[in-house]
Amino acid sequence: MSDPIYAQTWYDENSIKPSKSSNFNEKLNRYDFAVIGGGLAGLVLSLKLSQGGATVAVFESKTIGSGASGRNGGFCSAGWAANPIKIKRLLGEKKAELFEDLGVRGFEWMKKQVSKPTYKKVNVKFGELNLSLAKFNNKDESSLNPHNLKKYLISPRYKSGLINKDSFQFNPLNFMRILMKECLENGVHIFENCSVLKVERSDVINSFELLTKSNQNFIAQKVIYATGGYGGLCTSKLDKVLLPIKTFIAVTDPLPGTLKDHIHTEFMVSDNRRAGNYYRRLDGDRLLWGMGISAFGSKSLSTIKRDAFKDLKSHFPNLAQEMSTSGLSFEYVWSGFMGYSRNFLPYVGELSANKYALAGFGGHGMNTAPISAICLSDFLLGNRNSLNSFNGVRHLPHYGSFGKVAAEIVYKYLSLKDFISEYRPI
Numbered sequence: 001m002s003d004p005i006y007a008q009t010w011y012d013e014n015s016i017k018p019s020k021s022s023n024f025n026e027k028l029n030r031y032d033f034a035v036i037g038g039g040l041a042g043l044v045l046s047l048k049l050s051q052g053g054a055t056v057a058v059f060e061s062k063t064i065g066s067g068a069s070g071r072n073g074g075f076c077s078a079g080w081a082a083n084p085i086k087i088k089r090l091l092g093e094k095k096a097e098l099f100e101d102l103g104v105r106g107f108e109w110m111k112k113q114v115s116k117p118t119y120k121k122v123n124v125k126f127g128e129l130n131l132s133l134a135k136f137n138n139k140d141e142s143s144l145n146p147h148n149l150k151k152y153l154i155s156p157r158y159k160s161g162l163i164n165k166d167s168f169q170f171n172p173l174n175f176m177r178i179l180m181k182e183c184l185e186n187g188v189h190i191f192e193n194c195s196v197l198k199v200e201r202s203d204v205i206n207s208f209e210l211l212t213k214s215n216q217n218f219i220a221q222k223v224i225y226a227t228g229g230y231g232g233l234c235t236s237k238l239d240k241v242l243l244p245i246k247t248f249i250a251v252t253d254p255l256p257g258t259l260k261d262h263i264h265t266e267f268m269v270s271d272n273r274r275a276g277n278y279y280r281r282l283d284g285d286r287l288l289w290g291m292g293i294s295a296f297g298s299k300s301l302s303t304i305k306r307d308a309f310k311d312l313k314s315h316f317p318n319l320a321q322e323m324s325t326s327g328l329s330f331e332y333v334w335s336g337f338m339g340y341s342r343n344f345l346p347y348v349g350e351l352s353a354n355k356y357a358l359a360g361f362g363g364h365g366m367n368t369a370p371i372s373a374i375c376l377s378d379f380l381l382g383n384r385n386s387l388n389s390f391n392g393v394r395h396l397p398h399y400g401s402f403g404k405v406a407a408e409i410v411y412k413y414l415s416l417k418d419f420i421s422e423y424r425p426i
């Protein structure tokens with residue numbers, strides 16, 4: 001059975017054709033920068049470095065967008081994986097403000113990017129409905145009450161909701177493929193199916209040699225690890241700091257007629273639980289359903305499918321019932337890795353002399369990965385202040401399996417807190 005981490009996604013079958021990646025016979029004798037990882041972080045960094053006049057090679061184990069960046073929920077909003085209260089506690093008020101501002105700038109950058117005519121195929125739709133399962137607090141005037149919520153969806157569980165007209169949904173794989181084209185047009189060399197296995201000091205002065213699985217060696221002056229939650233192929237200090245955490249997505253069979261009766265809105269929908277769901281309608285009357293995390297083991301495709309159905313049923317029992325009656329279910333299920341640090345903040349900056357990290361965006365990378373990449377590229381191109389916002393971030397070791405157990409316990413604890421607040425009177 002195929003590994004859910006690389007299982008076929010709905011995006012794989014509903015996206016534009018990728019550009020042809022670079023050929024080994026184009027490779028330069030030496031690059032200014034070698035970027036390991038062809039996700040959103042790695043590509044935005046490469047584009048910016050190359051636009052700044054540097055020579056850049058990107059190495060991607062599989063294909064561009066095969067990591068989290070091309071198989072995620074496609075939700076883009078401001079903010080970070082850590083919530084604002086946590087960020088304030090970790091960084092102090094002043095730094096936290098700068099950090100929050102970066103999250104907004106990342107969101108604005110993405111918004112500008114997707115509005116370019118060349119990015120039309122990413123199929124942007126604006127608007128997010130953020131729901132609460134806790135009892136409706138009628139003192140909050142901006143909040144939709146259970147009656148008004150019915151205009152958007154029919155579910156017995158949600159008690160209130162807020163609309164954010166600015167956030168948007170999009171096809172992340174198309175975004176990655178268009179960004180790849182833009183990188184190539186700007187002179188970036190992109191080598192796919194080219195895992196970096198080792199980075200060693202080179203005989204060439206002030207350089208590293210990258211040894212790849214394709215039996216090709218490359219020389220670069222500086223190396224950036226933009227490996228997301230997929231690190232560990234070539235060990236770096238990052239592996240001690242970032243835990244690979246899995247999360248899951250399921251996409252239904254086409255549900256013509258049925259789906260819109262239960263979820264009327266085209267807005268992307270999320271809920272404000274600490275361990276919540278996110279979902280959105282896709283073209284072709286399908287529903288994309290995002291859920292859960294796991295630090296351990298491997299769930300089979302059939303287990304993810306079963307869990308998704310159970311989860312959907314607990315929010316939309318009538319929809320689930322109609323699906324069962326018609327013999328419909330989830331056609332696509334998959335998972336992906338997110339890189340999480342102990343404090344949920346990313347690692348952006350120097351790892352050791354001339355080696356840098358750009359990873360750890362957790363489940364909120366669509367705005368945070370690009371803005372972090374922009375800050376790092378400015379730094380590498382000579383603006384020594386551009387990483388100041390990241391200076392106070394501590395990088396704590398996760399202690400391997402111990403960290404994974406801790407992550408599972410925290411997730412269970414948060415789910416329990418969610419459960420209690422759902423049933424607690426206000």
Ligand SMILES: Cc1cc2nc3c(=O)[nH]c(=O)nc-3n(C[C@H](O)[C@H](O)[C@H](O)COP(=O)(O)OP(=O)(O)OC[C@H]3O[C@@H](n4cnc5c(N)ncnc54)[C@H](O)[C@@H]3O)c2cc1C
Binds near residue numbers: 065232
């Ligand atoms: C299922 C899922 C749903 C999500 N939904 C959302 C969402 O809706 N909104 C949101 O904001 N965020 C979401 N996220 C999080 C977001 O996708 C990530 O934070 C973001 O994509 C991280 O980008 P990245 O470039 O750091 O990592 P990735 O996109 O994972 O890229 C890292 C790449 O590095 C490559 N790599 C690793 N090691 C090597 C090596 N040695 N040699 C060569 N290549 C290597 C990997 O193959 C991979 O392609 C989701 C994540 C997942 C998994």
